[in-house]
Amino acid sequence: MTVKSLLIDNYDSFTFNLYQLIAEVNGVPPEVVRNDEVGWSDLANAGFDNIVVSPGPGRPQRAADVGLSMAAIRHSRVPLLGVCLGHQGIGHAFGATVGHAPEPVHGRLAKVHHAGDGLFAGIPSPFTAVRYHSLAVCDLPPVLRRSAWSDDGLVMALRHRTRPMWGVQFHPESVCSEHGAALLDNFRRLTERWHAGRQDRQTAARPSARVTDRPVRRESAQPEEGYAVHLRPLDFPVEAEQAYLELYAASERSFWLDGSAVTPARGRSYLGDGSGPHAEYISHDVGRGRVEVTSREGTQRVQMPFLDYLDAQLHRRRLSSCSEAVGHKPLSSCSEAVGHEPLHGPPGWDFDLGYVGFLGYELKAECGGTLAHRASTPDAAMLFADRMLVVDHEGGGAFLVALSQPATRQRAERWLDETQERLWQLVGRASVPLRAHEAVGAVEAALPWRFRHDAEAYRSLVASCQREIHDGESYELCLTNTITADVRVDPVRAYRRLRRANPAPYAALLRFGQLAVLSSSPERFLRIDRAGTVESKPIKGTRRRATRPCDDDAARDELANSEKEVAENLMIVDLLRNDLGRVC
Numbered sequence: 001m002t003v004k005s006l007l008i009d010n011y012d013s014f015t016f017n018l019y020q021l022i023a024e025v026n027g028v029p030p031e032v033v034r035n036d037e038v039g040w041s042d043l044a045n046a047g048f049d050n051i052v053v054s055p056g057p058g059r060p061q062r063a064a065d066v067g068l069s070m071a072a073i074r075h076s077r078v079p080l081l082g083v084c085l086g087h088q089g090i091g092h093a094f095g096a097t098v099g100h101a102p103e104p105v106h107g108r109l110a111k112v113h114h115a116g117d118g119l120f121a122g123i124p125s126p127f128t129a130v131r132y133h134s135l136a137v138c139d140l141p142p143v144l145r146r147s148a149w150s151d152d153g154l155v156m157a158l159r160h161r162t163r164p165m166w167g168v169q170f171h172p173e174s175v176c177s178e179h180g181a182a183l184l185d186n187f188r189r190l191t192e193r194w195h196a197g198r199q200d201r202q203t204a205a206r207p208s209a210r211v212t213d214r215p216v217r218r219e220s221a222q223p224e225e226g227y228a229v230h231l232r233p234l235d236f237p238v239e240a241e242q243a244y245l246e247l248y249a250a251s252e253r254s255f256w257l258d259g260s261a262v263t264p265a266r267g268r269s270y271l272g273d274g275s276g277p278h279a280e281y282i283s284h285d286v287g288r289g290r291v292e293v294t295s296r297e298g299t300q301r302v303q304m305p306f307l308d309y310l311d312a313q314l315h316r317r318r319l320s321s322c323s324e325a326v327g328h329k330p331l332s333s334c335s336e337a338v339g340h341e342p343l344h345g346p347p348g349w350d351f352d353l354g355y356v357g358f359l360g361y362e363l364k365a366e367c368g369g370t371l372a373h374r375a376s377t378p379d380a381a382m383l384f385a386d387r388m389l390v391v392d393h394e395g396g397g398a399f400l401v402a403l404s405q406p407a408t409r410q411r412a413e414r415w416l417d418e419t420q421e422r423l424w425q426l427v428g429r430a431s432v433p434l435r436a437h438e439a440v441g442a443v444e445a446a447l448p449w450r451f452r453h454d455a456e457a458y459r460s461l462v463a464s465c466q467r468e469i470h471d472g473e474s475y476e477l478c479l480t481n482t483i484t485a486d487v488r489v490d491p492v493r494a495y496r497r498l499r500r501a502n503p504a505p506y507a508a509l510l511r512f513g514q515l516a517v518l519s520s521s522p523e524r525f526l527r528i529d530r531a532g533t534v535e536s537k538p539i540k541g542t543r544r545r546a547t548r549p550c551d552d553d554a555a556r557d558e559l560a561n562s563e564k565e566v567a568e569n570l571m572i573v574d575l576l577r578n579d580l581g582r583v584c
Contacts, residue, residue: 001195003188005030006048008069010056010085013475014132014574016581017173018054018083025184035067040075043068050079050191053086055171057473059135060085060092079164079191081119084133087167091137091158094144101136101154106475107567107574109176112156114148119157119166119186123179129156130174130570134472137169164194174574227278227317228409229353230402232416236427238398240269240391241496244509246426247419248273249492253281253383254511255356256495260393261503270351272388276415277408278317279386281512282309282355283378286365305366306380310355313384317403349390350527353403357382357510358517381512387415389423398423452482476571491516534580538572541565 005022007030009015015032023029030052033043051072058065066089072080073093082090088098111126137155140146148157148168157168166187172180240260248254251273259268274281280295284306291302291309302309360379364370386403400419404412453461458481465477495509495518502520510517523539541562543555559565 001049001192002026002028003049003191004028004047006043006046006051006072007032008051008053008072008086009034010054010058010066010069011035012054012056012085014171014173014578015054016578017171017574018052020577020581021173021180021184022052025181025188033068035069038068040068040071043072044075044077048078049195050081050187051076052187053080053082053089055084055086055132058085059472060089060098073165076165079187079194080166081187082165082167083173084169084171087158087169088135088137090160090165090167091140091144091155094160095141096137096144096158097139098135098137100470101134102152104134104469105131106134106469107132107571108563110156110170111151112148112170113150114157118147118159118190119168119183120148121186121189123182123186126151127178129170129172129177129180130574131170132174132475132571133169134470137167164190166190171574174570175577176570226405228404230400230404230412230416232400232420234398234400234420234423236398236424237396238389238391238423239426240271240393241499242426242429243389243391243423244271245492246422247271247389251275251511252513254509255383255385256509257351257356258499258507258509259505260499261505261507267392267394268349269391269393270356270388271391272356272383272385274383274385276386276403277411278384278403278405280313280384282306282357282380282382282384283512284363284380286362286379287374306363307366310382314354353385353388353401355382356385357512377515381510381515383510383512387412389419448485450484452484476568476575491518494518534584536576536580538569538576540569540572 003026005026007015007019007022009032011034019030019032031048035056053069053072056065056069060066060070063070066085069082069086069089070093073082073086073089080090082088092098108131109128110131112129113126114120114123116123116125131150137158140155140158143161144158145161146155146157147159147166148155150156154169156170157166159166168183171177172183174180240256240258244254244256248256248271254273255271257270259270273279277296280293282294283292284290285292286306289303289305291304291306293300293302293309358381360375360377362373362375362379388401390399390401392398400416402412402415451458458479461479465474465479468474468477491509491511498518498520499507504520504522506519506521506524508517508519510519522542524535524537527535529535541559543559546552546555
């Protein structure tokens with residue numbers, strides 16, 4: 001039989017890791033319902049073959065934390081598996097004690113022992129599983145039986161003696177848990193066996209559906225008159241910083257995606273500004289639901305979500321043809337849509353015209369989150385780059401790229417000629433020196449820096465975070481502070497200092513009028529390549545580089561064997577897997 005599962009989401013950060021694992025085991029995706037989305041009466045006769053109750057923040061004694069999950073545990077007539085909070089919910093529903101564990105255990109690997117039956121049939125004992133919990137179930141009533149336990153005797157799994165109901169305290173869906181798929185497959189087999197012994201089994205009648213925070217809307221507007229891309233290779237060396245100072249430092253809006261800290265498959269810089277005929281600058285205020293668009297035609301305001309506006313603009317700017325690369329052979333391929341398909345440029349390009357900018361935290365309100373705070377800066381800002389310089393630090397080459405329509409083709413070719421000549425004039429010219437201790441602005445030592453949270457308030461917030469984790473309200477909390485000063489700083493000069501002091505593979509300078517963003521990041525948050533592959537490279541745990549290789553090796557070993565660093569890295573990997581699993 002094909003098993004159709006209901007997955008009740010307790011607003012957990014790992015629900016969609018479970019979703020992916022269940023879909024893999026069952027062959028069909030489960031239907032996801034949040035614990036406050038519908039009532040049990042809406043689902044009791046929906047024809048699901050089994051139910052999985054997800055992990056989640058909070059405690060089972062609090063109705064608001066479990067909602068629909070507790071009704072499912074109490075009243076379900078089909079097999080049910082509870083994970084973490086779901087496991088604790090089973091314990092609470094049938095009279096066990098749920099209280100604080102001896103210590104919070106989040107992102108830690110532990111040995112799980114079991115008797116080898118039920119959920120654990122065919123699984124070695126012990127095996128390694130990942131634990132994320134601050135609470136634990138104990139004092140089981142006669143109706144519940146312990147079926148797995150940790151080295152220190154904590155209940156790691158239980159089952160109901162008369163009903164088809166199981167719970168696991170650990171997370172079988174974690175990337176570092178062993179035999180997670182086998183455990184879910186055993187649950188599927190137990191479900192099949194239970195239904196085979198009953199005559200009143202109802203066949204699932206509804207198609208699978210997953211809860212999404214925001215529907216994807218396809219823009220129906222027709223593409224504008226065909227765009228073409230011009231690509232010109234330069235046969236002389238170009239130094240990125242010198243080129244930025246010459247071409248873009250005086251522009252009102254410009255960008256420099258700086259890849260000069262060469263790493264494998266990296267080492268290209270992308271530079272440009274908003275001076276092209278097709279350029280536009282867009283900024284967004286989530287609270288007002290308004291996109292402000294500035295182009296050569298002036299400024300207009302559009303009432304629509306920011307990401308929908310981006311989708312619409314990219315749909316309009318579809319390429320219908322490719323121009324010849326001036327002074328080079330014709331392009332053999334062209335892009336389907338700007339920034340989505342490769343140009344006939346050097347391999348490894350991460351960007352080939354399109355939008356450059358930033359997305360602020362508050363934009364989450366348009367992606368399923370809530371608008372908890374208001375920012376003093378735009379919640380998102382993007383510059384559409386229709387011209388740019390690409391510097392290949394690894395291969396030593398450089399390219400000019402321009403976008404045109406039939407009416408602007410000659411302007412694009414003229415820009416290529418003029419910019420090539422300006423860059424040629426820089427060859428052999430010494431770079432503008434930047435002395436090691438040269439000031440970046442009118443910064444005074446006695447400047448009154450303002451902290452959003454002073455030392456006492458910050459310590460209080462740290463203690464509050466620790467209480468929240470201890471009480472099971474979160475796996476991991478990120479506490480930040482803001483330091484503000486009223487000072488005039490030259491962002492270009494400041495960035496030049498920054499890139500010398502801390503070269504990074506994901507560095508950038510964005511200058512959008514009065515707003516500047518200086519980035520020096522070692523990690524890639526997210527990349528979607530032209531084949532649709534999504535990649536994230538989180539970093540948790542760093543140590544200062546040493547002058548001797550042996551000291552570097554010692555620091556590397558210390559990181560690899562640090563329980564804290566490994567746990568934190570595991571948590572962020574599982575969190576990102578969940579986020580990707582929600583949309584991929």
